[in-house]
Amino acid sequence: MTKSAFNIKQQETNLTSKIVVGLERVSEAFKVLLWEHAKAIGLSPIQIQILIFIAHHKQEYCNVSHFAQEFNVTKPTISDAVKVLVNKGFVVKEYSSTDSRRYSVFLSDIGQDIVSQTEGFANPIQKELNKINHSDLEMLYKSITNLIYGLNKTGQLSVQRMCYSCKFYESINKNHFCHYLNQKLNDKDIRVDCAEFELNK
Structure with a gap:
């Protein structure tokens, strides 16, 4: 217990413990900003992250298996998120020509609009970094x-x-x-x- 980075006494003398706690606080700010944007448009944070990821990465990365690895969540969780995005018309599936069970996704025009509205969610963090x-x-x-x-x-x-x-x-x-x-x-x-x-x- 005494070796935990979250132990107040340890933080007093251990720089790495202070950094761990500091990184956790930054992570919390990141999550709060993402949640605020998600609630405003009726999506979950992971759905917004998927849309932003698709907008800026090769299509070969834009599939359920890779999303699960990228965001460290289960494939069923990603499948459910993608299903919602498809139903809302934000992404379109493109099935593999060699395996009808496999597909990648790309943004629709509406999906691109959603990305434009949400991809700046971390701007407050970047603004603070620009002061350093x-x-x-x-x-x-x-x-x-x-x-x-x-x-x-x-x-x-x-x-x-x-x-x-x-x-x-x-x-x-x-x-x-x-x-x-x-x-x-x-x-x-x-x-x-x-x-x-x-x-x-």
């Missing part, structure tokens, strides 16, 4: 990318499309290099969600 000086932001970003990569390696995050796991990435003398772009990357250039990502197998 640039060098501190770069240090924060480096720490976050290392944290995400570590959580992915240990199985706490099932999906991530960042440089460190990409087949195009190489660390050369502790410097980052992208073979897709054919250029050296600074810490701030590391991508958390890259459109060109291909898993390094």
Whole structure:
């Protein structure tokens, strides 16, 4: 019990405990903002997240199996969410030509309108980040990318499309290099969600 990050006494002397609690508070703010937008248009938070995800990612990622991994929820939960989005006319199913049970989804015109209304839900958080000086932001970003990569390696995050796991990435003398772009990357250039990502197998 005394080793819990949420133990007040431990937080007094342990910086990582303070950071864990701080990240939890940011996570709460994120959830509150998402819920506010969800209630305003009669959708659940996961339904909004699915719509926003579809708007900004390749269609090969836009299926029930991938959504379940992306958002760390069960396939039945995702199936129910997608069913509601289909019934409301926000997304359209496109069935596989080789397997009639498999399908991907893409946004309808109405779905695109919903994304335009909701995808800025995290703007208040971004606004606060913009108040932090640039060098501190770069240090924060480096720490976050290392944290995400570590959580992915240990199985706490099932999906991530960042440089460190990409087949195009190489660390050369502790410097980052992208073979897709054919250029050296600074810490701030590391991508958390890259459109060109291909898993390094």
